[in-house]
Amino acid sequence: MTSDPVWRHYVPYYRLYFLDRRGRFGRVEGFAAEDDSRAIGQAERHGDGVKELWCGGRRVKQWKEGKAA
Numbered sequence: 001m002t003s004d005p006v007w008r009h010y011v012p013y014y015r016l017y018f019l020d021r022r023g024r025f026g027r028v029e030g031f032a033a034e035d036d037s038r039a040i041g042q043a044e045r046h047g048d049g050v051k052e053l054w055c056g057g058r059r060v061k062q063w064k065e066g067k068a069a
Contacts, residue, residue, distance in 0.1 A: 012055050014039040019050040036060050 011032045018027045029046065033039035040061055043053045053060040 012039070014043075014060070015054045016043045016046060017052045017054065019052065023050075 011034060013030060013032050016029045016031070017025045018029075020026045031039070031042060033042055036055070039053060039055070043051065043061070043063075048063075048065070050064055052062045
């Protein structure tokens with residue numbers, strides 16, 4: 001009996017960092033998303049404020065005062 005190979009689809013893991021008034025990282029939330037645009041959409045639903053979205057060592061997007069930088 002043979003079995004079909006199991007293919008795993010790689011889904012990138014993102015981290016959303018919220019910065020305090022001094023520009024220091026405070027809270028962080030992690031999530032998986034299919035691509036950068038979907039991750040940005042998820043991050044934007046996490047409210048306004050200064051935040052940065054990262055995927056590994058790459059900064060994907062930065063928001064300052066609720067707007068993209």
